[in-house]
Structure formats: C-alpha cells, structure tokens
Amino acid sequence: MKKLSEYTKAELIQRKEELQAAYCEFQNRNLHLDLSRGKPEKRQLELSMPMLDLVGKDEWYSEEGLDCRNYGGFEGLAEVRRLFGELLGVPEELVFPGGNSSLSMIHDAISRAFLFGPLPGFTPWSKLPEVKFICPVPGYDWHFHTCEDFGIEMLSVETGENGPDMDQIEELVKDPSVKGMICVPMYGNPSGVTYSDEVVERLAAMKTAAPDFRIIWDNAYCVHHLYEEEEKRDHLANIYEACRKYGHEDRVLMFTSTSKITFAGAGICAMACSPANRKEAMRVIFYQLVCYDKMNQLRHARFLPDKNAVELHMRKQAAILRPKFERVENILEEKIRPLEIGEWHNPRGGYFICYYAMPGTAKRIVQLCREAGVTLTPAGAAYPYDVDPKDSAIRIAPSYAPMEELNQVMELFPVAAELAAVERMLS
Amino acid sequence: MKKLSEYTKAELIQRKEELQAAYCEFQNRNLHLDLSRGKPEKRQLELSMPMLDLVGKDEWYSEEGLDCRNYGGFEGLAEVRRLFGELLGVPEELVFPGGNSSLSMIHDAISRAFLFGPLPGFTPWSKLPEVKFICPVPGYDWHFHTCEDFGIEMLSVETGENGPDMDQIEELVKDPSVKGMICVPMYGNPSGVTYSDEVVERLAAMKTAAPDFRIIWDNAYCVHHLYEEEEKRDHLANIYEACRKYGHEDRVLMFTSTSKITFAGAGICAMACSPANRKEAMRVIFYQLVCYDKMNQLRHARFLPDKNAVELHMRKQAAILRPKFERVENILEEKIRPLEIGEWHNPRGGYFICYYAMPGTAKRIVQLCREAGVTLTPAGAAYPYDVDPKDSAIRIAPSYAPMEELNQVMELFPVAAELAAVERMLS
The missing domain is CATH 3.40.640.10 (Type I PLP-dependent aspartate aminotransferase-like (Major domain))
Structure with missing residues (x-):
C-alpha cells in the first residue's frame, strides 16, 4: 500500500471503482448499527445490577x-x-x-x-x-x-x-x-x-x-x-x-x-x-x-462506598471497553495509516475516538456510513453551530455496539473514509 | 364554656393565669415535635416498599x-x-x-x-x-x-x-x-x-x-x-x-x-x-x-399500572391520614369552637388544615408552640413575602407525626391559641 496522495489519476479512478464495489456489498448487508452516542453496552450495565438490591427492607x-x-x-x-x-x-x-x-x-x-x-x-x-x-x-x-x-x-x-x-x-x-x-x-x-x-x-x-x-x-x-x-x-x-x-x-x-x-x-x-x-x-x-x-x-x-470501590468497578468497565477501543485503533492503524488520509489520537480513557478525516470529507464519510445502515454522530456536531470549518472530525463511539457489530462497522468505516478521500481527490 | 369575646377583663386576666400555668407544663415536657412540613410518615412510606423489588434481574x-x-x-x-x-x-x-x-x-x-x-x-x-x-x-x-x-x-x-x-x-x-x-x-x-x-x-x-x-x-x-x-x-x-x-x-x-x-x-x-x-x-x-x-x-x-391501582393504594394512605385529620378537627371543634377565637375548613383530602386564628395572633401562637418544643410552619409563610396581613393563618400539617405525637401537639395547640387570644384582648 502506498499513500493515497501518491496515486495517479488513473489509479484513483480504478481505486474508486474497487471501493464502490466494496461499499455496495455493505449496502446489501442491510445493517442497522448505531455508533452515534456514548452509551454503555449491556454488559457494562450488568456490572451494576447488584446495586439495585442494596436499598430494600430496613435499609x-x-x-x-x-x-x-x-x-x-x-x-x-x-x-x-x-x-x-x-x-x-x-x-x-x-x-x-x-x-x-x-x-x-x-x-x-x-x-x-x-x-x-x-x-x-x-x-x-x-x-x-x-x-x-x-x-x-x-x-x-x-x-x-x-x-x-x-x-x-x-x-x-x-x-x-x-x-x-x-x-x-x-x-x-x-x-x-x-x-x-x-x-x-x-x-x-x-x-x-x-x-x-x-x-x-x-x-x-x-x-x-x-x-x-x-x-x-x-x-x-x-x-x-x-x-x-x-x-x-x-x-x-x-x-x-x-x-x-x-x-x-x-x-x-x-x-x-x-x-x-x-x-x-x-x-x-x-x-x-x-x-x-x-x-x-x-x-x-x-x-x-x-x-x-x-x-x-x-x-x-x-x-x-469509596474511591477504591470505584477503581475496582471501573476496571471491570475497562475490561469491556478496552478491546473495543483497541479494535478501532488497530483497524485504523492497518487500513488508514498507510494511506495517510486520516489522523487520530489513541485515548487512554473516556468514551470516544476522534477521527480527523481528510479535510472536506467528514460529512461524506458519515453519509456513506449512514446509507449503508451505520449511524455515526453527525459530522460537525463536535463544533459550535454544527460547523466544523475543516469538515474533518468524526466522533467514533465504540462502547454501545457489541464487538461483532463494531467489527462490521470497522470493516465499513475505512472503505467509506477512503472512498470519500478518493472522490475528493478526483473532484 | 362561653365565647372569649364575652369574658370580662377580670375573667380574661384569670384565664390568662390558668393558661400560662398549663403552658408551663408543656414547656416542662421537653417536647421536640415537628408539624412544619407536609411529609408522609413512616407507615405511609412502608406502603410503597414492594415497589423497590419491581425492577430487578431481567426486569x-x-x-x-x-x-x-x-x-x-x-x-x-x-x-x-x-x-x-x-x-x-x-x-x-x-x-x-x-x-x-x-x-x-x-x-x-x-x-x-x-x-x-x-x-x-x-x-x-x-x-x-x-x-x-x-x-x-x-x-x-x-x-x-x-x-x-x-x-x-x-x-x-x-x-x-x-x-x-x-x-x-x-x-x-x-x-x-x-x-x-x-x-x-x-x-x-x-x-x-x-x-x-x-x-x-x-x-x-x-x-x-x-x-x-x-x-x-x-x-x-x-x-x-x-x-x-x-x-x-x-x-x-x-x-x-x-x-x-x-x-x-x-x-x-x-x-x-x-x-x-x-x-x-x-x-x-x-x-x-x-x-x-x-x-x-x-x-x-x-x-x-x-x-x-x-x-x-x-x-x-x-x-x-393504572388509575385503579392508584385508587387502591391511596385508600391505604387515607386510612393512615384520615384519623389524624379527624383528630385535629375534633380537638379544634371541642376546644376552639366554643370560644369563637378561630376558624378552619375541614378538608376532604390533601395534606393540610389551615387554621385561621384571631387576627394578630398567628405569629404569637407559632412562637408559643416553638418555645414549647413544637415546630409549626412559620406564620405568614402561606402568603407572598411571608406577610399575612391579618397575621391569622397557620398551616397544620398532621401527616408526619405519629398519632401519639400529634395528640401532644393538639393538647398544646388550643392552649397556645387561647393564650395568644387572651393576651391580644388584654393588650
């Protein structure tokens, strides 16, 4: 793989066709996935179920x-x-x-x-x-x-x-x-x-x-x-x-x-x-x-009851979240890094990975994902008045989807990101 | 008993002494009772304890x-x-x-x-x-x-x-x-x-x-x-x-x-x-x-789940509240009515009985109660800017105190109300 910026126009046109074909396959899968909000997934919520029994009779x-x-x-x-x-x-x-x-x-x-x-x-x-x-x-x-x-x-x-x-x-x-x-x-x-x-x-x-x-x-x-x-x-x-x-x-x-x-x-x-x-x-x-x-x-x-209890509890949360963050990061590293069409920061906590797409392509990437059944936070949402002047930042919220769904999204996402970049370069 | 307004000055002075003696007895009881807020009492809260078990595992x-x-x-x-x-x-x-x-x-x-x-x-x-x-x-x-x-x-x-x-x-x-x-x-x-x-x-x-x-x-x-x-x-x-x-x-x-x-x-x-x-x-x-x-x-x-369930539940609440309201009303009827020094409305629901004292005595009644260890809602609180122009209304909230406490308050209250009225008439 080489950087996308080193592609010739003919190579870009050919690559666009390949990406479009790959993208069509995703559209045919009839996905209905949502990575738009920073919501915990079911297994995370389960961790706190014992809490519900702590205020019962005489307590x-x-x-x-x-x-x-x-x-x-x-x-x-x-x-x-x-x-x-x-x-x-x-x-x-x-x-x-x-x-x-x-x-x-x-x-x-x-x-x-x-x-x-x-x-x-x-x-x-x-x-x-x-x-x-x-x-x-x-x-x-x-x-x-x-x-x-x-x-x-x-x-x-x-x-x-x-x-x-x-x-x-x-x-x-x-x-x-x-x-x-x-x-x-x-x-x-x-x-x-x-x-x-x-x-x-x-x-x-x-x-x-x-x-x-x-x-x-x-x-x-x-x-x-x-x-x-x-x-x-x-x-x-x-x-x-x-x-x-x-x-x-x-x-x-x-x-x-x-x-x-x-x-x-x-x-x-x-x-x-x-x-x-x-x-x-x-x-x-x-x-x-x-x-x-x-x-x-x-x-x-x-x-x-105290910070230590929170620490122990949050380790259980992390054990669920960490593999998802790493999955996203690994895919980005594998698929996007060589092309040099995007940047991101690997966060060491929290709920989000911010992907900085090639300027001018964030909206298109979110649109491509949406039209293939994957909802991301709208491009621009992370900026006042919903306007990202570079049209670059995309918020990826990996927590809510189960791992198998996240895998599907992360198959689609690099395709959408690259397709949007190729379209942009050809326009 | 006759109306207080028909008392001669000498009778009022004598009555004041009797009331002061009675009031002193209450002060010696070291009461710590609170009828200031419309709070449910413990038995009322118990009625809803089963609710806490309705969202547990898988529910x-x-x-x-x-x-x-x-x-x-x-x-x-x-x-x-x-x-x-x-x-x-x-x-x-x-x-x-x-x-x-x-x-x-x-x-x-x-x-x-x-x-x-x-x-x-x-x-x-x-x-x-x-x-x-x-x-x-x-x-x-x-x-x-x-x-x-x-x-x-x-x-x-x-x-x-x-x-x-x-x-x-x-x-x-x-x-x-x-x-x-x-x-x-x-x-x-x-x-x-x-x-x-x-x-x-x-x-x-x-x-x-x-x-x-x-x-x-x-x-x-x-x-x-x-x-x-x-x-x-x-x-x-x-x-x-x-x-x-x-x-x-x-x-x-x-x-x-x-x-x-x-x-x-x-x-x-x-x-x-x-x-x-x-x-x-x-x-x-x-x-x-x-x-x-x-x-x-x-x-x-x-x-x-529906209005009918609420109705059945509220009947249980009423069974706890009703005797308290009736106790207050009966005491007022017995002790205050003949003196004609106060008015009230017997409510058929809600949380309060509003006692309209002889004008100019509400603050004094609340003060007398407080100094005998019984907290009532401050006089005037039921009016904008805390000013009752007649200094008459007193909010009685009978729900929170258990019946034995309410009984003690309702022994004191008519004494305080009459004492304040006598003081007023003598002033």
Missing part, C-alpha cells in the same frame, strides 16, 4: 439517619458528598450532589448566571448585550447546543495534544463579554485529550476581564481509564487547588456523574465549587426542589 | 423495549405518560414525565418563560420591566419563594370556599404585566379548598391582557382523598378541556407527582400541557439532560 437510612424515602436532606447524603469529593479531589464540603444528570446541573448553573448573575452583586447575564464562551473544539455537542439555546456566542479554540490553545484563550479572556468556558478536561469528548498540568495552571492563573468568568469543568470521565497501569493513564491536575492558589477560587464549577460508572440513565451526579458559588447555587436550588432522589444516592453510596 | 425493560438503565427515552416511558394522563384527565400525548420533583419542573417552566419566552415569538420575561403573578392565598410557600427569586411581583387574591375570588382575578388580568397565576387547585396547600367548577370555567374563559398568560396548575393532591365515599370527595373540573373550549389551550401548565403517593423524596413527576407548550418545553429540555431517571419511572409504572 433506607443514610449514615446520618435520614430516611431516604422521604423529603429532607437537601444537601444530599454525606456519604455521597464524600464519594464525589474523593473522585474530584476536593473537600466534601464543596460538593453538592444532584439527580441523575450532570448536564441538568450544568444547565441550571448557566441558567442561574443568566437569571441572577453568577454571584450576588454581578449583573445577570440575561441583562448583558452579549455573552461569549470559549469552547475548546472538538467538543461535546450537548454543551454547544446548551450554549446556543442561551444565546451564548461560542468562540472555538483548537485542542492540541495537551488541551486547548492557551495562548489563544489568554487573548480571548481580555474581552469582558467572554464570561466563561465549557469543556471536558479529561479524556475529552470527543478529543480523548486530557489537559496538561500547564494548561490547567494557566486556566487557573490567567487574568480575565470579566470578574465573573466561569469555567464549566465537566469532568465526566474522571475515573474512566482504559488501562490499569499507572503509566498508561492520564492524570488531570486539580484545577480547584490551582484556582485557589491564584485567588480565583470562584472561577471553576466542577461536575461529574456516575452515568458511565453505573447506569447511564439512572446514575447520580454532583457539582463541586467554591463556598461562595455553592452557597449561591443552594440559595436558588433550595426552592427549586425539596431534595434530589436520595434513594438513588443511597444505592450508589452503598455500591461504591 | 428493566419498558413496554416499548427501552433498557431503562441506559440513556434514551427522553420523552419518558409510555406507561408513565399513560398513568399521568389518567390522573390528570388528559391524553397521554400531552404528558411529559420528569424526575423526582414537580417543583423542579415548575421552576424549569418559569425559567424557560424568563429566558426564552413561554412560546416562540413571545418576549422573554427577563426582558420585561415587570412580571406579576396572581397568587391565591393562603398558598404554598415554596411557590411564593420561587416567584420571589424570579423577581415576580406577587398579587394576593383571597381564597374562599370555592377557590380564589374570580371577580378580583378577572380585574387583575386586565394588566398586561400580569403574566400568570400559580396555585394548588385541589385540596389546596394549605387552604384545603378545591376550586369549584365555576372558578375553573372562569379561569379558562377570562380574557387576559397578556397573550402569554400562564396558569401554573400544581395539582399535587389530585388523588389524595381522605374518604372513599364519592360524596365525601372533592371533584376538580378539567381545566385543560375548559381552556380548549375557549381557545386558550396554551394557558395552563399542569403538574403532578407521586411524592405523596409513593416516596416523597424519590417519586416521579410530570407536566401536561398543550402540544405547543409541550413542544417548546421539550425543545429546551432536550439539551438540558439526556433523559430523566427511567428506572424510577419503571418502578412506578409497575407498582401503579
């Missing part, structure tokens, strides 16, 4: 004696605050546990900033002529849609192997209408990248023109390593400690959840932040609901 | 085949939409099931109106110089605090035996800045009153100056009857049908939950509204979370 009291079936316990269970404190590396006093969705807690946090201002004394963002957020790309489509709903102008910043381009961010925050940044700092969705210590330090240290600048730190994959060996794991520096060091402790709002630890639709989540931010959040949330679901908090606290 | 699929442990099913389970549709008397297509808190769904609905406008085309309420809501009083303190947080100016309207004063409401809605009304229309919190058919009809029919006027219809007690006999139950007319009849189908947003059917902290809730309202809510909520907790929805749907 519904929290360690502080709260009857978890009843109202009360607005601040969540002490055991849950402790657990999330361990996972996020912050004192449990800074943790505020929520319901089944960290996205919802993020939405609420942004909503509070718009309605009331991030802290007392700040102008509600809804009263400002414009609000801008820094959005490292590729990023999480749900974050971008949330920003879009709020009318936040999104400023894309490219993500490199160490995280977002900090020079650019330090420039952008000189604009007082830049009020925040939203990101997945570890095993990023979909970049797979973990922010380096330097990036975290600079985010904490930088001077922002907006005194109420907020980083939405969606640490969704904080314990989602694919490998057990320390040297094969990414490590994320503690941004809250860094912010405190620079006197910016109100800058960061941290979020995480057990959605990809226990049940994706029925986990628990938490926010952690400075005492002032937490107090203001609680002021509003206090009348927003009586309490979050403490029964589900209790199930989780019993199933995962 | 986590919804009737449509959704794996309730995973992401997906944003619109909630079909069986839950059907159940809430039955309870609220609307087609299941209008129902949007949520998480464990209808308050949170109400907060979200108001938040959407402020951030985006109630429907596309309307000005977001946050952009308006003022937003006013009609608040029937006495009402639910949580509602009023939510309105206060949003900066909504609250306009109190007195509740009579048929519901709020409709003449007054029809006047108020001529002001275009009056954007809504928030209420508990059945077995009201704390009035105990159910809106009459005429009130419902007039609310649906009235012309409002604001085209985006919304009624937050918090039907928290829609199946919470204390009696089995039809003639001892209140009946609430279907406001959605009435609104439709008058071409105002977008006017009402209905909410309910199982908080006082199953577990107060771990139930499920739902919103029901017109197709346009539902579509707009779903547009925003779609990126606010991936899905609500479907495992808890599934538990509920299996435990309470």
Whole structure:
C-alpha cells in the first residue's frame, strides 16, 4: 500500500471503482448499527445490577439517619458528598450532589448566571448585550447546543495534544463579554485529550476581564481509564487547588456523574465549587426542589462506598471497553495509516475516538456510513453551530455496539473514509 | 364554656393565669415535635416498599423495549405518560414525565418563560420591566419563594370556599404585566379548598391582557382523598378541556407527582400541557439532560399500572391520614369552637388544615408552640413575602407525626391559641 496522495489519476479512478464495489456489498448487508452516542453496552450495565438490591427492607437510612424515602436532606447524603469529593479531589464540603444528570446541573448553573448573575452583586447575564464562551473544539455537542439555546456566542479554540490553545484563550479572556468556558478536561469528548498540568495552571492563573468568568469543568470521565497501569493513564491536575492558589477560587464549577460508572440513565451526579458559588447555587436550588432522589444516592453510596470501590468497578468497565477501543485503533492503524488520509489520537480513557478525516470529507464519510445502515454522530456536531470549518472530525463511539457489530462497522468505516478521500481527490 | 369575646377583663386576666400555668407544663415536657412540613410518615412510606423489588434481574425493560438503565427515552416511558394522563384527565400525548420533583419542573417552566419566552415569538420575561403573578392565598410557600427569586411581583387574591375570588382575578388580568397565576387547585396547600367548577370555567374563559398568560396548575393532591365515599370527595373540573373550549389551550401548565403517593423524596413527576407548550418545553429540555431517571419511572409504572391501582393504594394512605385529620378537627371543634377565637375548613383530602386564628395572633401562637418544643410552619409563610396581613393563618400539617405525637401537639395547640387570644384582648 502506498499513500493515497501518491496515486495517479488513473489509479484513483480504478481505486474508486474497487471501493464502490466494496461499499455496495455493505449496502446489501442491510445493517442497522448505531455508533452515534456514548452509551454503555449491556454488559457494562450488568456490572451494576447488584446495586439495585442494596436499598430494600430496613435499609433506607443514610449514615446520618435520614430516611431516604422521604423529603429532607437537601444537601444530599454525606456519604455521597464524600464519594464525589474523593473522585474530584476536593473537600466534601464543596460538593453538592444532584439527580441523575450532570448536564441538568450544568444547565441550571448557566441558567442561574443568566437569571441572577453568577454571584450576588454581578449583573445577570440575561441583562448583558452579549455573552461569549470559549469552547475548546472538538467538543461535546450537548454543551454547544446548551450554549446556543442561551444565546451564548461560542468562540472555538483548537485542542492540541495537551488541551486547548492557551495562548489563544489568554487573548480571548481580555474581552469582558467572554464570561466563561465549557469543556471536558479529561479524556475529552470527543478529543480523548486530557489537559496538561500547564494548561490547567494557566486556566487557573490567567487574568480575565470579566470578574465573573466561569469555567464549566465537566469532568465526566474522571475515573474512566482504559488501562490499569499507572503509566498508561492520564492524570488531570486539580484545577480547584490551582484556582485557589491564584485567588480565583470562584472561577471553576466542577461536575461529574456516575452515568458511565453505573447506569447511564439512572446514575447520580454532583457539582463541586467554591463556598461562595455553592452557597449561591443552594440559595436558588433550595426552592427549586425539596431534595434530589436520595434513594438513588443511597444505592450508589452503598455500591461504591469509596474511591477504591470505584477503581475496582471501573476496571471491570475497562475490561469491556478496552478491546473495543483497541479494535478501532488497530483497524485504523492497518487500513488508514498507510494511506495517510486520516489522523487520530489513541485515548487512554473516556468514551470516544476522534477521527480527523481528510479535510472536506467528514460529512461524506458519515453519509456513506449512514446509507449503508451505520449511524455515526453527525459530522460537525463536535463544533459550535454544527460547523466544523475543516469538515474533518468524526466522533467514533465504540462502547454501545457489541464487538461483532463494531467489527462490521470497522470493516465499513475505512472503505467509506477512503472512498470519500478518493472522490475528493478526483473532484 | 362561653365565647372569649364575652369574658370580662377580670375573667380574661384569670384565664390568662390558668393558661400560662398549663403552658408551663408543656414547656416542662421537653417536647421536640415537628408539624412544619407536609411529609408522609413512616407507615405511609412502608406502603410503597414492594415497589423497590419491581425492577430487578431481567426486569428493566419498558413496554416499548427501552433498557431503562441506559440513556434514551427522553420523552419518558409510555406507561408513565399513560398513568399521568389518567390522573390528570388528559391524553397521554400531552404528558411529559420528569424526575423526582414537580417543583423542579415548575421552576424549569418559569425559567424557560424568563429566558426564552413561554412560546416562540413571545418576549422573554427577563426582558420585561415587570412580571406579576396572581397568587391565591393562603398558598404554598415554596411557590411564593420561587416567584420571589424570579423577581415576580406577587398579587394576593383571597381564597374562599370555592377557590380564589374570580371577580378580583378577572380585574387583575386586565394588566398586561400580569403574566400568570400559580396555585394548588385541589385540596389546596394549605387552604384545603378545591376550586369549584365555576372558578375553573372562569379561569379558562377570562380574557387576559397578556397573550402569554400562564396558569401554573400544581395539582399535587389530585388523588389524595381522605374518604372513599364519592360524596365525601372533592371533584376538580378539567381545566385543560375548559381552556380548549375557549381557545386558550396554551394557558395552563399542569403538574403532578407521586411524592405523596409513593416516596416523597424519590417519586416521579410530570407536566401536561398543550402540544405547543409541550413542544417548546421539550425543545429546551432536550439539551438540558439526556433523559430523566427511567428506572424510577419503571418502578412506578409497575407498582401503579393504572388509575385503579392508584385508587387502591391511596385508600391505604387515607386510612393512615384520615384519623389524624379527624383528630385535629375534633380537638379544634371541642376546644376552639366554643370560644369563637378561630376558624378552619375541614378538608376532604390533601395534606393540610389551615387554621385561621384571631387576627394578630398567628405569629404569637407559632412562637408559643416553638418555645414549647413544637415546630409549626412559620406564620405568614402561606402568603407572598411571608406577610399575612391579618397575621391569622397557620398551616397544620398532621401527616408526619405519629398519632401519639400529634395528640401532644393538639393538647398544646388550643392552649397556645387561647393564650395568644387572651393576651391580644388584654393588650
């Protein structure tokens, strides 16, 4: 095999015919496969089934004696605050546990900033002529849609192997209408990248023109390593400690959840932040609901009493996920690398592999896959306003499909990627 | 016994001494009792324990085949939409099931109106110089605090035996800045009153100056009857049908939950509204979370498959609650009625008895109870801004305390009520 760029036009035309024939075969297979979302597969969900039996007869009291079936316990269970404190590396006093969705807690946090201002004394963002957020790309489509709903102008910043381009961010925050940044700092969705210590330090240290600048730190994959060996794991520096060091402790709002630890639709989540931010959040949330679901908090606290229990549980998750990631990576290495028509980063955790196709071909690749019965995340979804300026990034989510389905997708994918590249070169 | 108003000054002074002596005895008892919140008691919670075993091994699929442990099913389970549709008397297509808190769904609905406008085309309420809501009083303190947080100016309207004063409401809605009304229309919190058919009809029919006027219809007690006999139950007319009849189908947003059917902290809730309202809510909520907790929805749907199952379950709840309500009512009848120092309505459902003390004495009664170790809802809490202009209404929540505790409270309460009245008359 040689690089596609070295093909003659005649060779490209011949190759296109071969690829089209191969592609037709896939179309005839009548596939109905979905790799569009980062959902756990059945075997992963099975791992947490014992949790359902942990709050039965006479077992519904929290360690502080709260009857978890009843109202009360607005601040969540002490055991849950402790657990999330361990996972996020912050004192449990800074943790505020929520319901089944960290996205919802993020939405609420942004909503509070718009309605009331991030802290007392700040102008509600809804009263400002414009609000801008820094959005490292590729990023999480749900974050971008949330920003879009709020009318936040999104400023894309490219993500490199160490995280977002900090020079650019330090420039952008000189604009007082830049009020925040939203990101997945570890095993990023979909970049797979973990922010380096330097990036975290600079985010904490930088001077922002907006005194109420907020980083939405969606640490969704904080314990989602694919490998057990320390040297094969990414490590994320503690941004809250860094912010405190620079006197910016109100800058960061941290979020995480057990959605990809226990049940994706029925986990628990938490926010952690400075005492002032937490107090203001609680002021509003206090009348927003009586309490979050403490029964589900209790199930989780019993199933995962501490970080060590989470580590052991996540090794079982990794044992299911790792072969899938490696399968994708091996196929890309085998089929795409020699052609030099795409790039990717082999993530050491998280839920996604981001494939950077030959510029101008991502949409076509996703279309080809779709027309052969394989749904991928729409091209562009990882960018604000659904526009990837290079039309290059494709998010591959290998978790949900069983291995035999993933194999079928990964037979098709290189064909689609190469066909799109050949079409592009011939056009 | 004679009316207190017929006492001479000397008799009042003597009576005061007797009451003070009696009150001192209560203080010496070292009580620690709490009747402040409408929480179910332990025996009520026990009724729903079998629910916890209904989603175990191999039982986590919804009737449509959704794996309730995973992401997906944003619109909630079909069986839950059907159940809430039955309870609220609307087609299941209008129902949007949520998480464990209808308050949170109400907060979200108001938040959407402020951030985006109630429907596309309307000005977001946050952009308006003022937003006013009609608040029937006495009402639910949580509602009023939510309105206060949003900066909504609250306009109190007195509740009579048929519901709020409709003449007054029809006047108020001529002001275009009056954007809504928030209420508990059945077995009201704390009035105990159910809106009459005429009130419902007039609310649906009235012309409002604001085209985006919304009624937050918090039907928290829609199946919470204390009696089995039809003639001892209140009946609430279907406001959605009435609104439709008058071409105002977008006017009402209905909410309910199982908080006082199953577990107060771990139930499920739902919103029901017109197709346009539902579509707009779903547009925003779609990126606010991936899905609500479907495992808890599934538990509920299996435990309470239809309205009949709910009815049978609520009879068991009523069997626990009814004797407590009757105890309170009997004591009031025996101790207060002859003195003519207070009024109350004997509710036929819900969670509260509202005691209307001699004007100017409610705060003092609550203080006397507190200083004898009995916590009641603060006087004034049932009014916007915590101000009851008559200082008269006291919310009695008999559900949470076991009967022996309720008995102790109801020994104290008439003493406190009479003492406060005597003090007032002597002052």
